[in-house]
Amino acid sequence: MAGTGVTARGLGLRGPRGRVFGDVTFDAAPGSLIAIEGPSGSGRTCLLLTLTGRMKPTEGAAEVGQWRLPKQMAAVRRVSGLANVAGVTDLEPALTVGEHLRERALLQRRFGDSLRGLLRPRRERTAEAKLRIDDALAAAGLDRESLPKGSRTAVRDLERLQELRLSLALALLGGPRLLGVDDTDLKLSDAERAEVWAQLRSIAEAGTTVVAVSSQAPQDAFVVSTQGNTQGKEKADALA
Structure with missing residues (x-):
C-alpha cells in the first residue's frame, strides 16, 4: 500500500500541567522516513500518537494524506499502524x-477485510493470511528460524531487538500507509540502533511512510523536533 504525506501547521498539545509539545510545523512527502527527535519527556510519544490519530491536538492542525487532524482522527487511525508503544x-x-x-x-x-474477502473459501483466506505474515516478517527483518524455538518462542524469551521486530511485523500486517514506531533506540546498542533504522529505511523505501521516535535521528531522516519548531528538512541537507 502506498504511503501518505504528512503535514503539520503549528501543531501542539496542552495538558493539565501545561504544554506537552507545540509549534510543530513540517511537510513530509509520502514514503518519507520521519524522525521525531528530542530528549525523553519532551512530548515525543504524544506527538507520534497525535500524528497517527490516537491523541487529539489542542493547537494547530495536521494532514495525513487527504485526512485532517483533529477532525478526521478515526480515518487516520484506519490507515496507520503503531509499533513498540508502551501501554x-x-x-x-x-x-x-x-x-x-x-x-x-x-x-x-475479521475487522480489516471487505465483506467480499470474508466470503471467500477458507483455504484462500488461510493462504492469504500466511502470505501476509510472511511479508510482514520479511519487512520487519524477523527470521522465525533464528529464534530459539522458532514460532513457538515465547515473547519473554526474545531479545530486545527481536521483540521490536515482532512489534513492527504485527503493525505491518494491516498494510498501513503510515507506520508509527516509538522508542527506536531504547535499550539497544549502537549497532542494533543502526539495524533498526536500516529496517525502517527499507520499509519507507518500499512505500510506507514511517514516523519514528528517537533521541538522535540518523542523518538521512526527515527530522521533526519536539524542541520548538521542526527542522523541516533532512539532516543531511542541514549538514551539507
Whole structure:
C-alpha cells in the first residue's frame, strides 16, 4: 500500500500541567522516513500518537494524506499502524511469536477485510493470511528460524531487538500507509540502533511512510523536533 504525506501547521498539545509539545510545523512527502527527535519527556510519544490519530491536538492542525487532524482522527487511525508503544502495543510475554502473529492476522481478516474477502473459501483466506505474515516478517527483518524455538518462542524469551521486530511485523500486517514506531533506540546498542533504522529505511523505501521516535535521528531522516519548531528538512541537507 502506498504511503501518505504528512503535514503539520503549528501543531501542539496542552495538558493539565501545561504544554506537552507545540509549534510543530513540517511537510513530509509520502514514503518519507520521519524522525521525531528530542530528549525523553519532551512530548515525543504524544506527538507520534497525535500524528497517527490516537491523541487529539489542542493547537494547530495536521494532514495525513487527504485526512485532517483533529477532525478526521478515526480515518487516520484506519490507515496507520503503531509499533513498540508502551501501554498501547504491549506484547503478552507468555504468548509465543506464532500466537501473536496468528491472532493479529485473524483480527485483520475479521475487522480489516471487505465483506467480499470474508466470503471467500477458507483455504484462500488461510493462504492469504500466511502470505501476509510472511511479508510482514520479511519487512520487519524477523527470521522465525533464528529464534530459539522458532514460532513457538515465547515473547519473554526474545531479545530486545527481536521483540521490536515482532512489534513492527504485527503493525505491518494491516498494510498501513503510515507506520508509527516509538522508542527506536531504547535499550539497544549502537549497532542494533543502526539495524533498526536500516529496517525502517527499507520499509519507507518500499512505500510506507514511517514516523519514528528517537533521541538522535540518523542523518538521512526527515527530522521533526519536539524542541520548538521542526527542522523541516533532512539532516543531511542541514549538514551539507
